[in-house]
Amino acid sequence: MERDTQPPCILxxxxxxxxxxxxxxxxxxxxxxxxxxxxxxxxxxLDYLYRRGPFAEPGRAPTPxxxxxxxxxxxxxxxxxLRMVRADETLRxxxxxxxxxxxxxxxxxxxxxxxxxxYLIKPASIPDYVAKxxxxxxxxxxxxxxPATEVAxx
Amino acid sequence: MTDTSHAGEAxxxxxxxxxxxxxxxxxxxxxxxxxxxxxxLEPVLRPVSVSASITAHTxxxxxxxxxxxxxxxxxPDSLRRLQAALASDDLALLNPIRIELAGPAxxxxxxxxxxxxxxxxxxxxxxxxxxxxxxxxxxRTMRGAIRRLQAAAGLQDxxxxxxxxxxHITGFDRVxxxxxxxxxxxxVIAEDRAGTIPSLLDFHFPASDIPAQSRALYxxxxxxxxxxxxxxxxxxxxxxxxxxxxxxxxxGAVLRSVSPIHLEYMVNMAxxxxxxxxxxxDGRLWGLISCHNTLxxxxxxxxxxxxxxxxxxLTWQIGVLEEAEVIRHSVRVRTVQHRxxxxxxxxxxLQAGLARSGGELLALMGASGLALCGADGITAFGSTxxxxxxxxxxxxxxxxGVRDAHATDRLPAEHAPAAEYAGIAAGLLAVPLGRSSQSHxxxxxxxxxxTVTWGGDPHKPVRIGPHGGRLxxxxxxxxxxxxxxxxxxxxxxxxxxxxxxxxxLVVDVILGKAYELERVNRQLARSxxxxxxxxxxxxxxxxxxxxxxxxFAGLLKELLPPDAPGSEGGRLGTMVEGIExxxxxxxxxxxxxxxxxxxxxxxxxxxxxxxxxxLAEVLADLRxxxxxTGASVTSQHLPEVRCDRSQIRQLLQNLVSNALKYRHPDxxxxxxxxxxxxxxxxxxAGEAxxGGAEPRAHVRIAIADNGIGFDDKYREQIFEPFQRLHGPDxxxxxxxxxxxxxxxxxxxxxxxxxxxxxxEGAVFVFTLPLRGxxx
Numbered sequence: 001m002e003r004d005t006q007p008p009c010i011l012x013x014x015x016x017x018x019x020x021x022x023x024x025x026x027x028x029x030x031x032x033x034x035x036x037x038x039x040x041x042x043x044x045x046l047d048y049l050y051r052r053g054p055f056a057e058p059g060r061a062p063t064p065x066x067x068x069x070x071x072x073x074x075x076x077x078x079x080x081x082l083r084m085v086r087a088d089e090t091l092r093x094x095x096x097x098x099x100x101x102x103x104x105x106x107x108x109x110x111x112x113x114x115x116x117x118x119y120l121i122k123p124a125s126i127p128d129y130v131a132k133x134x135x136x137x138x139x140x141x142x143x144x145x146x147p148a149t150e151v152a153x154x
Numbered sequence: 155m156t157d158t159s160h161a162g163e164a165x166x167x168x169x170x171x172x173x174x175x176x177x178x179x180x181x182x183x184x185x186x187x188x189x190x191x192x193x194x195l196e197p198v199l200r201p202v203s204v205s206a207s208i209t210a211h212t213x214x215x216x217x218x219x220x221x222x223x224x225x226x227x228x229x230p231d232s233l234r235r236l237q238a239a240l241a242s243d244d245l246a247l248l249n250p251i252r253i254e255l256a257g258p259a260x261x262x263x264x265x266x267x268x269x270x271x272x273x274x275x276x277x278x279x280x281x282x283x284x285x286x287x288x289x290x291x292x293x294r295t296m297r298g299a300i301r302r303l304q305a306a307a308g309l310q311d312x313x314x315x316x317x318x319x320x321x322h323i324t325g326f327d328r329v330x331x332x333x334x335x336x337x338x339x340x341x342v343i344a345e346d347r348a349g350t351i352p353s354l355l356d357f358h359f360p361a362s363d364i365p366a367q368s369r370a371l372y373x374x375x376x377x378x379x380x381x382x383x384x385x386x387x388x389x390x391x392x393x394x395x396x397x398x399x400x401x402x403x404x405x406g407a408v409l410r411s412v413s414p415i416h417l418e419y420m421v422n423m424a425x426x427x428x429x430x431x432x433x434x435x436d437g438r439l440w441g442l443i444s445c446h447n448t449l450x451x452x453x454x455x456x457x458x459x460x461x462x463x464x465x466x467x468l469t470w471q472i473g474v475l476e477e478a479e480v481i482r483h484s485v486r487v488r489t490v491q492h493r494x495x496x497x498x499x500x501x502x503x504l505q506a507g508l509a510r511s512g513g514e515l516l517a518l519m520g521a522s523g524l525a526l527c528g529a530d531g532i533t534a535f536g537s538t539x540x541x542x543x544x545x546x547x548x549x550x551x552x553x554x555g556v557r558d559a560h561a562t563d564r565l566p567a568e569h570a571p572a573a574e575y576a577g578i579a580a581g582l583l584a585v586p587l588g589r590s591s592q593s594h595x596x597x598x599x600x601x602x603x604x605t606v607t608w609g610g611d612p613h614k615p616v617r618i619g620p621h622g623g624r625l626x627x628x629x630x631x632x633x634x635x636x637x638x639x640x641x642x643x644x645x646x647x648x649x650x651x652x653x654x655x656x657x658x659l660v661v662d663v664i665l666g667k668a669y670e671l672e673r674v675n676r677q678l679a680r681s682x683x684x685x686x687x688x689x690x691x692x693x694x695x696x697x698x699x700x701x702x703x704x705x706f707a708g709l710l711k712e713l714l715p716p717d718a719p720g721s722e723g724g725r726l727g728t729m730v731e732g733i734e735x736x737x738x739x740x741x742x743x744x745x746x747x748x749x750x751x752x753x754x755x756x757x758x759x760x761x762x763x764x765x766x767x768x769l770a771e772v773l774a775d776l777r778x779x780x781x782x783t784g785a786s787v788t789s790q791h792l793p794e795v796r797c798d799r800s801q802i803r804q805l806l807q808n809l810v811s812n813a814l815k816y817r818h819p820d821x822x823x824x825x826x827x828x829x830x831x832x833x834x835x836x837x838x839a840g841e842a843x844x845g846g847a848e849p850r851a852h853v854r855i856a857i858a859d860n861g862i863g864f865d866d867k868y869r870e871q872i873f874e875p876f877q878r879l880h881g882p883d884x885x886x887x888x889x890x891x892x893x894x895x896x897x898x899x900x901x902x903x904x905x906x907x908x909x910x911x912x913x914e915g916a917v918f919v920f921t922l923p924l925r926g927x928x929x
Contacts (some may be wrong), residue, residue, distance in 0.1 A: 016702075017703075018702040018706075019702070022702070022705045022706070022709065025329075025709050029709075029712065076324075100696060101694075101697055101701065102694075122701060124700075124701050124704040124705065124713065124741065125704060125705075126705055126708025126709050126711070127708065127709050129705065129708075
């Protein structure tokens with residue numbers, strides 16, 4: 001599946017440093033060589049996707065194969081970002097996976113109805129987390145065929 | 155105590171006690187022979203009647219005395235004193251008048267005691283004892299006696315002092331204070347005596363022992379003396395008042411002769427000298443200072459006057475002390491009321507508060523039992539009739555239209571069924587608690603005869619005189635017992651007032667409680683809402699850092715080398731495991747808290763649900779655990795209820811899994827789920843028999859197990875959130891399960907409670923509405 005030797009880029013919207021650390025560790029324990037890029041809120045995520053502001057510099061924002069999205073983020077909330085992405089012709093095809101702590105059916109339904117591709121509940125135990133991330137990887141990057149990666153420049 | 159004056163011609167009809175109250179005791183026609191009586195016609199002071207005893211005292215024959223002018227046999231000074239006294243406004247004030255004989259019997263001195271009656275001047279002469287009277291020693295004695303009386307601490311004390319002082323003044327062997335009850339029965343309440351004479355303290359006597367006309371004479375003529383019980387009456391010559399044409403009325407005479415019955419009674423008590431001084435309060439005979447001697451004993455008029463003075467001071471003291479006692483009582487009532495108010499205010503419920511103060515209340519009211527009866531039943535303290543009897547009594551009170559306090563000391567006479575329990579409640583003080591005549595505060599007093607025992611010596615041989623065995627104190631006691639059968643000590647006015655005040659207080663507390671309850675309820679509802687939203691938010695916010703702790707612990711754990719225990723790595727492993735275990739527990743607590751808070755927040759409308767089906771689902775869920783533990787779960791046909799099905803499912807799930815979890819280690823669990831008193835369908839026979847107009851709104855479900863049970867004292871505590879009876883190492887769990895159960899039941903408008911016995915099992919019973927709150 002890989003076009004070059006570069007590991008696939010995964011954009012993670014996660015506001016919490018602990019979660020960033022844990023997710024990095026989990027990817028590493030899962031033996032996944034991914035290029036994890038973190039943004040802390042919705043604003044930053046849009047900046048990244050549109051390569052503006054701090055992400056304007058070439059090479060600063062490789063096009064992600066997959067977006068992992070915390071739905072409860074400060075400032076621009078994950079749901080709003082999702083809506084905006086799905087409304088944008090150039091971005092709407094991006095596979096976006098929700099990473100959430102909420103088990104509430106209401107939250108899950110809402111996320112799917114506004115266009116999430118998958119809803120993942122963050123496991124509490126590391127082995128569970130590793131297992132979940134592994135199967136996520138297997139499905140989205142090794143099983144499914146993803147859309148073309150080039151993102152339109154503004 | 156029999157004191158009936160002698161009928162002139164006693165032999166005319168047989169005398170017994172039943173004739174006492176018909177006896178014309180004021181006209182006995184004779185006097186006691188230790189003195190002389192002269193009835194004089196004023197202004198010339200011509201004797202119209204004289205006692206035969208004049209011969210013994212003066213040497214004159216009665217006939218001679220009737221013909222001879224007084225100046226012929228009295229000294230001129232004596233005559234002058236007599237005339238001066240008769241001319242004064244208050245005859246009695248000058249008694250005794252010193253009377254000396256002139257002529258052949260010259261030098262003999264008498265105390266002349268003067269009074270007027272029916273137009274006649276009555277002069278009674280008693281031989282004068284020397285060295286009495288106005289001596290300084292005697293005056294000092296009296297002053298000391300009065301001072302001691304006035305310093306008396308209480309009624310009892312005052313009576314004891316009076317008895318002692320009278321005995322000191324008179325030298326009688328036994329001086330007792332005899333008090334009349336409202337019904338004229340009497341009791342010896344104080345006594346001073348020599349060791350040689352038996353005590354009569356606390357003896358009771360029937361009203362018939364001192365009949366009405368005797369009491370009338372006691373009230374008028376306050377000092378009576380019988381120096382020698384064995385005297386021979388001395389007749390009046392003639393016994394005729396020329397002004398009235400009738401016999402001479404001796405009502406005011408100190409020498410008046412006494413009924414042979416009274417004398418025989420005295421002899422039976424081995425009393426040969428007697429005296430009595432009346433205690434008259436507000437015109438009513440309150441009691442007597444009664445003096446007895448084993449030998450004949452005469453006491454001079456002046457000493458008798460001193461005793462009269464003692465009685466007078468005692469009367470004043472009684473007035474003061476009785477009032478003081480009423481005031482003291484009302485102060486005590488108020489003190490108890492304040493404490494009661496405090497206790498009732500703090501107590502979980504009125505009954506518990508009353509129960510704590512019950513003994514004190516009974517003491518305060520001089521009652522032996524107290525019952526509060528209202529719509530919700532009877533609360534009784536002390537010695538009271540049975541519930542059914544109280545209900546009957548309350549019905550009687552309602553029928554007789556008792557609207558305010560009702561006090562009786564003879565309940566069996568008003569309410570015949572009370573005869574059965576007169577020993578407990580011959581006296582009743584009923585105070586309605588409210589407008590409803592069904593609610594009463596009832597105070598009980600036992601039959602008085604049953605609280606008093608015969609104080610005499612049962613082995614003493616009984617002396618039977620010519621008038622039979624009745625003339626004994628023992629017989630008096632029996633007669634008294636008969637007289638007071640079915641009666642209690644009467645209720646005093648201040649006691650009735652106190653009972654009304656206590657009623658007001660209880661009513662205030664009840665009303666206050668209702669208000670307080672409402673206020674607390676509102677507050678609770680508010681804080682409950684706050685708690686629920688707090689718990690919900692907190693549980694979400696708490697989860698985040700918790701998840702991180704768990705994740706870091708997990709990461710850390712995988713970095714650790716798989717070392718043997720005891721090595722550096724092994725110790726670190728233990729620590730990481732500690733973090734993980736604590737995190738798991740915290741997560742469980744947070745989840746339960748969230749679940750607990752959700753019950754109130756996610757209120758679904760109630761709809762009919764078949765409990766049998768719900769239970770079947772629960773059992774299906776629990777099948778692995780049921781199989782593992784070898785449990786047998788049985789259920790009887792359960793009704794359909796209106797409920798939030800998922801919550802009721804959780805309720806049953808929690809209770810059944812609790813029963814499985816807290817199983818006894820030595821036996822497989824046996825769990826029974828059944829409806830208690832399944833409500834009859836409307837129109838069914840059972841319903842009609844109970845007289846229930848409305849079909850019942852609730853059903854009770856019981857879940858009984860044979861597990862480890864619990865100490866019954868925890869029956870409330872176990873329903874509190876996070877209250878556990880076991881450590882987390884013994885049994886898993888956060889202690890929220892039963893709290894959730896209670897909340898679910900409460901949300902449905904029902905109640906849940908548990909009973910348990912350590913090692914024996916537990917029973918949980920909850921109620922659910924058949925129709926539902928919202929419907």
